Amino acid sequence: MLTTLEPKAKAYVQLHALLGALPELIRLSPKAAEIVAADRKPTSIGFAVHDGPRGVLSFADGLASYTADATGATIRLPFASPQAFSKVIDGEAQPIPVTGFHRIGFLLKVFAPLTEELERFLKPTPEAMKDPAFRKASTQLTLYVACGAVAQLANHDQLGRYSAKNTPDGDIAVEIGDELAYTLRVADHQMTFLPERSPNPRAAMSFADFDIAAGILSGEASAMACICAGTVGMRGMLNMVDNLNRILDRAGQYLGA
Secondary structure: OOOOOOHHHHHHHHHHHHHHHHHHHHHHOHHHHHHHHOOOOOEEEEEEEOOOOEEEEEEEOOEEEEEEOOOOOOEEEEEOOHHHHHHHHOOOOOOOOOOOHHHHHHHHHHHHHHHHHHHHHHOOOOOHHHOHHHHHHHHHHHHHHHHHHHHHHHHHOHHHHHHHHOOOOEEEEEEEOOOEEEEEEEEOOEEEEEOOOOOOOOEEEEEOOHHHHHHHHHOOOOHHHHHHHOOEEEEEOHHHHHHHHHHHHHHHHHHHO
16 A cells, blocks of 8 residues: 655645635534634635645634635735645644734634644544534544545545546545435546535445444444445445545545644
8 A cells, every 4th residue: 555645635635625624613613613703803814835725714703614726815824835834734833924914813813723623523532522412523524524635635646546537427425324415526537525415426435324434434443344234335336436435545644644
């Protein structure tokens, strides 16, 4: 198994999949919603990675949104390279804004606490996972980030692109029972993550419930054992699900790095 991570692909995962999940975190976490509600002044943070991804996080009235490939923001954070960006996300360096100095406090009092809350949900302690409500929200957010990472790696990672190249066009549904459904849409070997149910998926991977999904995503349960037990199901064009699983394994390497 190739375990080498590509710096540019890592930057795409960290910006679009990880930071891009902050609006979803605010929706799922009361603490995150409280952090954002404490500063309701419209503020946006623009990330621009040289030879890498761009995106803007926008906050207003206690809500947030993320726009990939956007430019222009209250606070602009340029990065000289994907490696420089990853050092900041990994906590090894500090970002240096070039605009929005009057809103620097927003980075310290809102953005930084949000990223800490994101980590609490994505790397939960066993004690925290004993709370059913937290376990469900953590599982949902983890699956959200994982699907986002799959789309980025399908487009920007060498192995991910190889799997995407062998994936037919169409929608792959990722479901948890009847409660949750995400879509990975393939078109011309490019993949897009849509946090919504597909109207007409060509293939699907389904977890029986949130506990099954939580066990597999955390590594506590064997995916193969769950397939044999019927608690993880696949339907439709299985080669699409097979390629999805290959990229999902790759996403685990990037997100666990």
